[in-house]
Amino acid sequence: MNRKIKNSATRIRKAVIPAAGLGTRFLPATKALPKEMLPIVDIPTIQYIVEEAVESGIEEILIITNSTKHVMENHFDKNYELEERLKASGKMKQLEQIDEIANLANIFYIRQKEPKGLGDAILCAKSFIGDEPFAVLLGDDVVVNEGGKAALKQLIDQYEETRASIVGVQTVDKKDVSKYGIVAPSQSHPASGRLVKLSDMVEKPATDQAPSQMAVLGRYVLNPEIFELLETQGRGAGNEIQLTDAIKRLMDRQAVYAYDFEGIRYDVGDKFGFIKATIDFSLKREDLKDKVQEYINTLVTK
Template sequence: MTTHKPIKKAVFPVAGLGTRFLPATKAIPKELLPIVDRPLIQFAVDEAREAGIEQIIFVTGRGKTAIVEHFDVAFELEATMSERGKDMSVLDDTRATPGDIITVRQQIPMGLGHAIWCARAIVGDDPFAILLPDELMIEARGGGTGCMKQMVEAYNEVGGNLISVLEVPQEEVSSYGVIAPGASISDTLTEVTGLVEKPPAGQAPSNKIISGRYILQPEVMRVLDAQEKGAGGEIQLTDAMAKMIGNQPFHAVTFSGRRFDCGSKTGFVEATLALALEREDMGDEVRAIMRRLLAE
């Protein structure tokens, strides 16, 4: 059985300005906006940890230090909570093990590819994961494993490069990047022969859209070294990945769970409502509120 170098590092590009959520994001990173009571970035970090990721790499920008502080130990808060007999377990997932979190700066917003390239010295010669926190990936109703864990399991089988995909109605594909599929390895694992960004309706090679989770080999950094600009005058990760196809194994994992586009206001509201409705401590109350509001 072929063994592949394990995935222990994950890059989180969190340098964006969050302008679509202004004025809320004027002083607060969008990644710390809560889905009910859990910041968006916490979902992504928890997903990475579930998959066995040990080193968290935040690519940040000015005004984003609060993201790192969220995963620090808040001595004053914890001392006060302890004195008052409050439940401390609510903070368990927010404490990072010393040395597990590393930050690098993206001084100029030059695209996702550029953000990933900023982490090249930390990634080194290791394969690594990428998680876009705006894409909230939740396991299927009734349980299951997270998206990145599903991807790591597939990587352990085939190695190389992988991206997560979701199937959408054919009329929606023109809003996304989609894959050109090759051979099917299993029900959820497909060879990738090409990547197409926002193809016209009726001309898409598939209805499988790229959904914000990646496992890439370190050679992608050498492609990004060229700093070639693509759509929007930015350095695009999709362009760099496309150049890897044919040179290394490249597969897509169809995620069996749910995706919420929390980069949009409506997607953020949808995620908040969906997760609130599933909470035992508030689901019934939220459902009653929704019925009342819809009836008005």
């Protein structure tokens, strides 16, 4: 059954960033510090996500938090005392950096009262989004596409062509499919370049039951009908309300596509992925690359 998509001419101007998770994989660091504030060199991961949204044309961002994450809100706010001290010390470059952070975008916050899963976190954004299509960016996935479009912008461009919900995917190793939501391409609609129509999605399937190796990797553009489905979505994998399950039901109403976005994706919710990101980002910094490369060379020759 194909239902008419609401407000199909509306452009994507709002984004949701779920950031209410407890970050237990990074304990004890995340006992007092939100995992989204763990820095890749000297920039918190959440800032990379916000910057990608802004680069993609997003104007308003809602971050889903919990009661322990005040420091994240403070990061994107003004700090007049710090600014005055930097100014008095003549540290104008640092002053410019923190001023830019406070002016990145219009950022709003709402708390997810219970940890009931990603689907429930997205549902918290219903009033903020209203009757518009919107973007979702997960904070565990930092994507770098040097010289090209940001990952989210690639999905937004596809939405403007199809007016259908788009999930961002990349191919993962077969042994890793059980970590992700995995998509099933439609057999009756051949892929068009990197864009493929979907017939199914499975949340964290067993290796021998995965319909493909294309994993949903933290970027979505969704039509607002998803909220109606999330309101009635039962618990799924992990006894949580899964966004994947609601998107699967959305396929019964309207077309849903996957887009194999370009870029290097870092799973910064994983310790090794976080280390890889830190090394790669430091090697691209003029103030660090020589020292880091020299140290790596000493390790290799030992």
